[in-house]
Amino acid sequence: MPAADSALGGYDPQAGRSERHGLHAYPAGADRVPTLIPLPGLLRSLLTEHLDPGYAAAAAERQRTGTSRRPVVTRAWQALAALLIAAVFAAAVAQARSTAPGVNAAQQVLAASVRSSEGTTDRLTSRRDDLATQVDDIQRRQLRDDATGRDLLSRLDALSLAAATTAVIGPGLTITVTDPGMARDLTDVSKQRVPGSRQVILDRDLQLVVNSLWASGAEAISVGGVRMGPNVTIRQAGGAILVDNHPISSPYTILAVGPPNSMRDSFDHSGGLQRLRLLEASYGVGVSVASGDGLSLPAGAVREIKFAKQIGP
Incomplete structure (x- = not known):
């Protein structure tokens, strides 16, 4: 083994010779020979040969020919694969362009259908409200003639107010919340409330405001006219x-009918207004709280009762 090769990987040419029984420990002409410790061939190969024999053969072939040539078949397959990928992309682009007009037409048809359905719903809702008003007028005329009817009518009015099926007019608070449309460029990414959207006000914010108004003494509440x-x-x-x-x-306009002074004092210290003030300071949300008289709240939708259970005595 050449000296340069034997030095690779820390291999020592004198490895395996006993220092205690080496040649230098015996005088010239002695019959004894040094004791050798066998070194496994696999270990010697790992310490001296760091490259796979295939690499060495390839390097030798490249050095002999002076160039590295890939088989023609391999290059042909690569060219065919590239052409196939290009054909797939071209077909996808062509299909997308051909279907784009149809998609736009379908979107317009769906939008028109939605607008038509909304108009029909509004007309039916208005018709339902008119019929409910007529029924209420007939019911009141029939019940106000005697004391029993008047007592029943008073109880029905109280229940209708609790069920929000009666329109209400009175003093109270008007809370107006304006979404800024785009949040400020804050470094805290956790303040991105709706990923991919510019909306800041969420449903849970309005829910907290409504619950705070109920806790503050509101007798009737509407949100966005509902x-x-x-x-x-x-x-x-x-x-x-x-x-x-x-x-x-x-x-977003929130109307709350109730005693304005006491309701305003309680709402000023509620969690709902504190949430709005935090959004105002962090995102620039517009928050306005005002007291007023003659607030008009519409009647809510009448729910169909499936079953009822008496609670208490």
């Missing part, structure tokens, strides 16, 4: 806020 009552929810649907499945948009 009366709050039993089974009425405020939900987030993508970038839209739905109140009883009716979409509302900024500015």
